[in-house]
Amino acid sequence: MSLSNPEKSSAAKPVTLITGASGGIGSALARALAGTHELILGGRGGAALNALCAEVGGHPLVLDLTRPETFAGVLAGLGRVSNVVHNAGVVELGAVAEQDYAVWTHTLAVNTVAPAELTRLLLPTVRQERGTFVFVNSGAGLSANAGWGSYAASKFALKALADALRGEEEANGVRVTSLYPGRTATEMQRKVRSQEGAEYTPEAFIDPQTLAATIAFVLNAPRDATLTDLTVRPGPQ
Template sequence: MITGAGGGLGRALAAALAPTHTLFLAGRPSQRLDAVAAQYGATTWPIDLADTDGIDAVVEPIVELDVLVHNAGVAYPGRVAESTVDQWRATMSVNLVGAVALTLALLPALRAADGHVVFINSGSGINASPGLASYSASKFALRSFADSLRNDEPGLRVTSVHPGRIATEMQEDLVAYEGRGYDPTRFLSPETVARVTADAIHTPRDGHVHEVILRPR
């Protein structure tokens, strides 16, 4: 299962994993999500991470799950003094609480498969980024949740992926906030991040990749 599969990185993750996995694409219903599903013969799962009350019922039919990739996320560019409580609440709701809720709902299915949970985190989950106050805080918390999950569920593999800036729509918004021109060649491509993530997932069963840190050259 891949969350946020309608976006640039989500689509790249689907492409990287489609040759070896049957894909469940989770997210809010949209034409973009449907297009990715049609391209890779995947099933869509209508999940809104901001509405945790509905998650259990949606994923109840899944009794075994090999891999869960948490890719969905939101970012509201702004320094601390510019941010609002509503932005902090919305960021934590999707980036942290939604990921926790989906993981808990799928825990029995992951246990049944000795599964792998992958969190697409960020460099901001290691070093707070200027102008991304609420986003950085949510990613630090998500890293902590991943560490706790790894400690508490020894039958699972849990990997945090910390890429630097990626050439996506979210990056365009951040660059615009910074008042600079957007040049995608300065950033990691979604395909590169997806390839590295797939490599971690394909690690032989006697290995456990805890953390991946990836930066643009």
């Protein structure tokens, strides 16, 4: 997959790749950036991703985040990439005593290993663009509660990846931000609340559009500033 005539269509705009683009935060971000960024929208494919691409003028990128060995082939010929927003993620709640290696392997693969490999492969072009990596982390990446072991471990590791990358790439002009949202009104949160045996009340959580606006600010911030770590919590009710 490559952008159509990227030299002509993208010369004045940054090219931003978003993973998990058809999810709540990802689709909100795509809509927030439409018109000002060329968009490469990553996902598992299907009607939702195609519809979003048609709506915002984005270019679909079908990725299986459990198979990082396929990424190089998928990204071949991609062209310019200025920014990468690592937004895709999975969660499966459960006590350490109850979750077997398959849950841990899957969670770490999608939430940590896939972002690491995508970063490695996309880093040369992001360096050329002096662009930005945004890692959509979680409050669980700062504090691990009971029942959240596998997910929190993957997000702690994602923080380590971002911190190391920031130190390594500062001299190359690459900016790296970790975003730590609290509970957000998405389908993932609906699943979490179901696993917790609790009611899903979206009005009590952060609106995905709020996080999209936050990420857009990070991407568009003047070059004299790097926003390294941002924690966003639901406002008072």
